[in-house]
Structure formats: C-alpha cells, structure tokens
Amino acid sequence: MNHESAPDPATHRQDPVPDLAAQDASRGRSMALAIGDRRRGRPVPSLDDPVFHISDLDVWYADHQAVRDVTLTIGRRQITAMIGPSGCGKSTVIRCLNRMNDLIPGARVTGKVVYYGENLYDTEVDPIEVRRRIGMVFQKPNPFPKSIYDNIAYGPRVNGMKGNLDDLVEEALTGAALWDEVKGKLKANALALSGGQQQRLCIARAIAVRPEVILMDEPCSALDPIATARIEDLMAKLASEFTIVIVTHNMQQAARISDYTAFFTADVDSEGVRHGRLVEYDTTEKIFENPADPRTEGYITGRFG
Amino acid sequence: MSPPPRTAAPDPAARRSLHRARPRYGERVIQALLLLAALVSVATTAGIVISLIPPTAEFFGRVDVGEFIGGTEWTALFTKPEYGVLPLLGATLLITVIALLVAIPVGLGAAIYLSEYASTRVRKVLKPALEVLAGVPTVVYGFFALSFVTPLLQEHWPFGEGPDFNNALSAGLVMGVMIIPTIASLSEDAMAAVPDALRDGAYALGSGKRVVSVRVVVPAALSGIVAACVLGVSRAIGETMIVAIASGNRATLSFNPLDAMQTMTGFIAQAGSGDIPVRSFEYKTIFAVGALLFVITFVMNMISIRLVRKYREVYE
Numbered sequence: 216m217n218h219e220s221a222p223d224p225a226t227h228r229q230d231p232v233p234d235l236a237a238q239d240a241s242r243g244r245s246m247a248l249a250i251g252d253r254r255r256g257r258p259v260p261s262l263d264d265p266v267f268h269i270s271d272l273d274v275w276y277a278d279h280q281a282v283r284d285v286t287l288t289i290g291r292r293q294i295t296a297m298i299g300p301s302g303c304g305k306s307t308v309i310r311c312l313n314r315m316n317d318l319i320p321g322a323r324v325t326g327k328v329v330y331y332g333e334n335l336y337d338t339e340v341d342p343i344e345v346r347r348r349i350g351m352v353f354q355k356p357n358p359f360p361k362s363i364y365d366n367i368a369y370g371p372r373v374n375g376m377k378g379n380l381d382d383l384v385e386e387a388l389t390g391a392a393l394w395d396e397v398k399g400k401l402k403a404n405a406l407a408l409s410g411g412q413q414q415r416l417c418i419a420r421a422i423a424v425r426p427e428v429i430l431m432d433e434p435c436s437a438l439d440p441i442a443t444a445r446i447e448d449l450m451a452k453l454a455s456e457f458t459i460v461i462v463t464h465n466m467q468q469a470a471r472i473s474d475y476t477a478f479f480t481a482d483v484d485s486e487g488v489r490h491g492r493l494v495e496y497d498t499t500e501k502i503f504e505n506p507a508d509p510r511t512e513g514y515i516t517g518r519f520g
Numbered sequence: 521m522s523p524p525p526r527t528a529a530p531d532p533a534a535r536r537s538l539h540r541a542r543p544r545y546g547e548r549v550i551q552a553l554l555l556l557a558a559l560v561s562v563a564t565t566a567g568i569v570i571s572l573i574p575p576t577a578e579f580f581g582r583v584d585v586g587e588f589i590g591g592t593e594w595t596a597l598f599t600k601p602e603y604g605v606l607p608l609l610g611a612t613l614l615i616t617v618i619a620l621l622v623a624i625p626v627g628l629g630a631a632i633y634l635s636e637y638a639s640t641r642v643r644k645v646l647k648p649a650l651e652v653l654a655g656v657p658t659v660v661y662g663f664f665a666l667s668f669v670t671p672l673l674q675e676h677w678p679f680g681e682g683p684d685f686n687n688a689l690s691a692g693l694v695m696g697v698m699i700i701p702t703i704a705s706l707s708e709d710a711m712a713a714v715p716d717a718l719r720d721g722a723y724a725l726g727s728g729k730r731v732v733s734v735r736v737v738v739p740a741a742l743s744g745i746v747a748a749c750v751l752g753v754s755r756a757i758g759e760t761m762i763v764a765i766a767s768g769n770r771a772t773l774s775f776n777p778l779d780a781m782q783t784m785t786g787f788i789a790q791a792g793s794g795d796i797p798v799r800s801f802e803y804k805t806i807f808a809v810g811a812l813l814f815v816i817t818f819v820m821n822m823i824s825i826r827l828v829r830k831y832r833e834v835y836e
Contacts, residue, residue, distance in 0.1 A: 318723060320640070347726025357717035360740050370725040373735065417721065424725055 250503055252471045253451045259474045259498055260293040266428060266458045267312060272326035274307050274316065281307045282491040285326070287477060294450060294459045296469035296499065299479030300514065304491020305462045308479070309430050311335075312460060313349035314342040347374055350421035354433040356413035358405035358420070363388075363397050366405045366416055370424035383423060391419035392449050411442025418449065422457070429453065431461040435468065447472050466515055469499065476502040478511045572814060575807035582801065588808065594771035594782075596805040597791060603805065605812065607773040611781035615692040615763060616756040618777060622696025623752055627703030628738075628745065634704070635711035636733040647708065654701035662765030665694035670766065686768030686780035695762050699752040706751065710744020711737050743828050750824035754817050760785040784813050 267289040274282040282304035289295050297305040307316070314335060316322040328335040335345055358366050367384040370376075376383070384401070388394040393415040397408070405416055414434060421429055431450075435443040443465075450459055450472050463469050469476050477496040483489050495502060495511045506512045580588070583603045591604015630650065634643050669690040674682040683689055714737050722736040738745065768780030769790050782790070788806050796802045 313724065315720065315724065318720065343726050343728050346724055351720075351724035353717060353720060353724075355717060357715070357721040359718060359721065359736055369722070369735070373725065373727045373731045420721075420725065 250470045250500055253447050257451075257454065257474070259500075260290045262288050262290045262293075262475075264291045265289060266291050266293075266331065267460075268327075268329040269308075269311075270327045270329070272308065272311060272324065272328065274304070274311060275321075275323040276319065277321040280488065280490050283482075285493045287493060287496055289458065289460060289475070292454055292456070292458055293475055294454050294461065294473045296473035296476045297460065297462045297479060298464075298466055298469045298476060298514075299491075299494075300481060301464075302481045302489065302491065303479035304481070305477075305479045306432055307491065308493075309432055309460055309462050312428070312430055313346045313351055315346070315351060317342050347424055348426055349428040349430060350424065350426035351430040351432065352414070352417050352421055352434045355437050356410055356417050358408070358413050358416050360404065360406055362402045363405050363408070363416065364401040366420050367423045370420060374424055376424070387419040387423035388416075390422050390453070391415045392445065392452070393419055409442070411438050411445060414438060414442070414446060415449065418446070418453075422453070426457070428458045428460065431459065433462050433464060436464060443468070466503075470503050473499045475499060478502060478506075478508075478514060480510055480514070568814070572807055572811045575804045576811040579801075579804040579808040583808075592773050594787070596787070597794070597796070597802055601802075603808075605784075605809065607771040608782060608784045608787050608809065609812075610773055610775065611688060611763075611767065611771070612757055612783040612785070614775060614777060614781070615688050615695060615767060615783060616753060618689060618692025619695035619699055619756045620749070620753065622693055623699035623703050623756075624749055626696075627700045627748070627752070628707055630700065630704035631707035631711060631745075632733050632738070634708045636729060636737060647705065650701050651705055652701075653698075654705070656698070658698065658759060658761040659765070661694050661698050662762040665690045665762055665766035669694055681778075683778040684768070684780045686766065686770075687778050688767050688781050689777040691763050691767040692777065694766065695756055695759055698759070698762065699755055702755060703748045703752045706748035707741070707745045710741035710748070713744070714740045743830065747824045747828045750820055750827065754820045754824075757820070758785060758813065758817055760789050764789045784809050788813070 265288045267287070269285055269287040269289075272282065272285040272287075273280060285304075285308055287308075297309060299305050310316045311324055311328055312330075312335075316324060324336055326336075330345075330349070333340065359369060361369070364384055367387050368380050371378075371380060371383050385394060385398075388397060393412060396412060397403075397416075405413065408416060414437075418429070418434075435446050438446065447468065450461070453459060461469075461473065475496065476499045478494045479491055480494050481489055482492045495506060495508045497507070501507075502511060503515055506515065588603055588605050590606070591602060592606050593602035593604045594607045595602045634647055634650075638646060666686075670683065670685065670687065673687075673690055677683065718736055718740055719732055722732045727735070763783045763786045767783065767786065769782055769786065770780050771782040771787065772779060774781060787809055791802065791806045
C-alpha cells in the first residue's frame with residue numbers, strides 16, 4: 216500500500232470548527248501512517264473468493280434484538296476487523312460465525328451465515344463440526360488448568376486427529392510464536408505463563424486443530440502494549456494461512472493489522488430500542504481515510520463512541 | 521444568578537469534634553457474642569479430645585497397643601474379653617467401601633447432569649429435592665435397610681445362599697444412598713464454579729458436551745470433587761444408626777458383605793446404650809474405639825483440607 220498517494224485526510228474533513236479540524240488533521244495523519252503497518256505489504260485480498268457471506272443477520276437475546284440486519288462478505292485469507300462502540304453488536308456478530316451463540320440460553324439467530332456455500336444455521340449443520348473448522352480466541356486468555364502440552368494436545372485428541380502428537384504440539388506452538396519460550400517446560404502448568412504468553416497459547420491451541428478460520432474476540436484487551444504488539448505480528452503471519460476475523464476496541468489496532476474493516480454502531484429505533492447495526496464495510500484504508508458515512512468518520516476521529 | 525459561595529470556613533466553635541461522642545457498647549457486645557459463637561465448635565472439639573484422653577490412656581495401660589491394632593478377636597463385653605479391633609475396623613472399611621461404590625458414581629453423575637446438562641429450570645427443582653435426601657434421619661435409613669433392602673436382597677439373591685438377616689451389604693448400599701446428596705451437591709458447587717470461559721474455550725475447539733464435562737470441567741473442579749468424596753468417606757465412617765440397625769452386633773472379622781458384622785460406631789452405640797457400669801473397664805473400651813474413630817475422621821478431614829488448598833488456585 217502506498218501511503219504517499221493517499222489523499223491528505225485534512226482536505227476531506229468539513230468540520231465547522233476550525234480548531235477541531237486542525238486536531239483532526241493531525242490525528243488523521245498519524246492514523247494514516249499507522250494503516251497497514253503490520254500487514255507487511257500483503258496485497259488486499261479480493262472479496263470474489265468469499266469464506267463467509269452473511270446476509271440479513273438478526274440476533275436476539277431472549278426478547279431483546281441485539282443485532283439487526285447485518286450483511287457482510289468476508290474473503291479468503293483476509294484479516295477483517297470489526298470495530299464500533301460498546302453495545303454495537305460486534306462481539307455478537309463474530310460469535311455467530313462459529314455458532315458460539317448457541318451456548319447462550321435464549322439466543323436466537325435469523326438470516327444466513329453462508330460458509331463456503333453452506334448456511335451454518337441449516338438444521339443439518341453440526342455446530343461441533345463448525346467450531347472445529349472455525350476456531351476462536353477470546354478476550355481473556357482461557358487456557359485449561361493443565362500443562363502447556365495438554366492444552367495444545369486437547370483439540371487434536373478430542374477430534375481424533377492422526378499423526379504424532381509431539382510434532383503437532385511443536386508445530387502449533389511454533390506457529391503461535393511461543394515455541395522458543397516454552398519448549399523447555401511443556402509439562403509446566405499453562406497458568407504459570409504471563410498473560411501475553413497465555414493468549415499466544417490459546418492461539419496455538421486454536422491452530423492445533425488446523426481450522427480454516429480464526430475468530431478473535433478482542434484478543435488483546437487484557438494485554439499490555441508489548442504483548443499486544445507480539446500478537447499483532449503473529450496475526451499478520453497467520454494471515455498467510457488462515458482467514459482471520461477480529462473484534463477490537465482499539466482502532467489503531469484495526470488500522471494496523473486489517474485488510475477490511477466493518478464499522479458497527481448502536482442505534483436507537485423509533486420505539487427507543489437499542490440495537491447493533493453495521494454502518495459501513497470497506498477496505499481498511501477506505502474506512503480510515505475516506506469513510507462514506509459521517510458516523511464512521513465521527514467514530515474513527517474520536518468525536519463519539 | 522451567581523453561584524453560591526463554595527465552602528465557607530465553618531465557625532470553629534460550631535464544629536463538632538472528631539472524637540467519639542460516647543462509647544459504643546453495643547458494638548462490643550455484638551463482637552463478643554459472635555466470638556463466642558465461633559468458639560463453641562472449637563471448644564466442643566477440644567472438649568471431646570480432652571475427655572477421650574484419660575479413659576483411652578487407662579485402656580492402653582492394660583491392653584497392649586499392638587494387641588489392640590493387630591488382634592483379630594473383639595469380645596470386649598464378654599466374660600473372657602479380647603481386645604483386637606480389627607473386626608470392627610474391617611467392618612467399618614467394608615461398609616464404607618460399599619457405600620462409596622454406590623455414592624461416588626451416582627453422586628458424580630448427578631452433579632455432572634445438574635451442572636452441565638440440566639436446564640436452569642430443572643436444576644432449580646432437582647437440586648433442592650436432592651438435598652432433602654440429606655435431611656432424612658439416619659434411623660429411617662437404618663430401618664429402610666433392615667426391613668426393605670435386606671428382604672429384597674434375600675428374595676432376589678441370584679447366586680447361592682442369600683445375605684443374613686443382618687448384613688454389611690444392605691447397610692452399605694443404603695449408606696451409599698444417604699451420602700449421594702453430599703457428594704452430588706458439593707461436586708455440583710465445584711463444577712458450577714468453573715469459569716464459563718473454560719467451557720467456551722473447549723467448545724470453540726470442536727468438543728461436544730460430554731467431552732467438555734469429562735475432560736475440562738471435571739478436572740478443573742477436581743479439588744472440590746475430591747473434597748466432597750472425602751467428606752462422604754468421613755460421613756460413612758462415622759455413620760452409626762444404619763449400621764447399628766442393619767448390619768448387626770456381632771464383631772466378626774469377615775470380608776463377606778453377606779455376613780453380619782459390627783462396625784466401630786456400632787460397637788460404641790451398643791456398649792454405650794447397654795448397662796455397663798461407668799467405672800468398669802468395659803466402659804473404657806468405648807473411649808479407645810472412639811479415639812481411633814476420631815483419629816481416622818480427623819486424618820480424612822485433614823486430607824480433604826489439604827486437597828482443597830492444593831488445587832484452589834488452579835484457575836483464576
């Protein structure tokens with residue numbers, strides 16, 4: 216991506232208050248510099264080869280509709296960031312992609328989530344098989360209270376995967392950039408690791424079952440900046456092999472790592488009911504430098520949310 | 521409208537001192553009463569130990585410890601007394617093992633069902649119902665064993681000669697049923713305390729419910745489950761009424777659960793409710809057996825506490 220040719224964000228802002236405009240301009244510029252920093256110059260994948268095609272997705276928790284009318288296409292080996300203020304439904308949407316919402320009592324999903332041509336919400340679809348193919352990493356690192364080795368070996372074991380378990384464990388830990396730090400203490404309890412290491416262990420655990428997609432629900436929100444940077448690096452590396460969807464509260468992070476960005480917001484309808492909505496979905500560059508919707512612009516420049 | 525002036529300095533004379541205006545006696549009385557409440561159980565335990573020591577010491581002044589622990593004949597109340605505690609100890613262990621063979625699988629199964637499978641509504645009904653079982657007086661269980669389970673066993677015994685009128689098997693089975701709620705309820709508490717994040721992590725790797733329960737939740741709750749089982753063992757060892765009624769008053773060293781036998785608690789109940797003179801030597805035997813019982817349950821409880829502590833911080 217060529218930053219030099221990117222239009223100066225300042226010229227696009229029609230802010231009535233000159234002071235704010237100046238601030239925005241400097242903000243926008245520093246943001247522009249950050250866009251794609253960790254993408255390592257990968258070409259932006261095209262949406263012609265979709266992994267997910269979400270259409271008219273509505274999600275209810277009991278009587279409350281949490282998300283309305285989301286339509287979104289996610290391409291292969293693409294890093295997609297979902298951003299937006301609290302309560303905008305981004306976590307709800309990501310949990311629809313591997314049917315984790317099934318585990319919440321009272322959750323109901325309508326609409327379609329088509330994954331390689333198959334609707335995940337068809338009655339014949341087995342959610343367990345879905346989750347084996349579409350892995351997930353959570354907000355708070357959640358290693359099992361077992362050894363590092365057993366954490367990684369858990370998935371291959373329960374899925375009856377063939378092959379040498381030791382090799383699989385090494386491969387997954389190497390893939391998650393954790394092998395060098397833990398190779399001497401594979402039998403140690405995973406909970407003795409630092410938070411950042413635990414999160415990389417959770418990523419290793421997810422990739423050990425060789426999924427096609429990795430979903431990450433705010434994977435760095437419990438980590439310090441150094442640990443965050445390592446995970447972001449790792450994501451760029453993993454994108455050569457996996458399709459990644461990440462929910463993040465950190466806009467800089469979305470700008471740095473993602474190819475596409477979906478901006479969600481919490482709307483209030485005419486009856487005063489709050490619900491999440493997808494506002495805008497485009498390449499990360501477009502969203503951060505030239506958003507089509509004023510709400511997106513307002514959010515990324517920090518004026519609301 | 522101009523805002524009111526902020527915090528004008530108060531007139532020093534009008535300011536109340538920060539010193540306590542009057543002593544708070546009520547506070548101290550409450551504190552003393554609460555301390556007393558906390559001390560009652562400690563004091564009782566201490567009292568039991570102290571009252572056990574002198575008669576036990578007197579007993580071992582006449583009977584060799586080796587003879588007590590190693591002897592295979594217990595005829596303490598007979599004219600030619602023998603003081604080998606093994607028949608009582610053996611009966612206690614045999615009945616405890618039978619009880620645990622019933623209570624651990626059933627209790628753990630119930631706990632897994634309640635914690636992992638049951639809907640909130642079912643759990644809300646089932647768990648209290650299960651706990652009611654723990655409130656049934658043990659004398660009721662005892663008669664249930666004697667007048668219902670034993671005849672049932674005698675009638676339907678498939679191989680050879682059936683159990684005696686008094687037997688260890690029916691006492692053990694019914695005791696197992698009695699312990700189920702303890703094990704189920706405490707194990708369920710431990711499993712419910714396992715963070716959902718662990719379950720989510722396991723589900724996200726493509727595990728089904730059974731795998732999540734058995735390979736993630738049960739291991740994570742193991743300390744609580746083990747503690748529940750140890751508590752079950754303690755209850756089984758200390759249980760008196762069921763064995764006194766259903767397993768008989770004859771101290772026999774046998775590992776055949778169809779035989780009548782007497783446990784340590786059974787002996788204490790029999791001797792204690794009989795007409796043994798308080799100053800007699802027979803009377804001292806009660807305390808010797810009681811001391812042994814106390815030591816065993818004490819050790820079991822220590823193990824339980826140790827286990828809970830060891831695994832307590834496994835997840836956070």
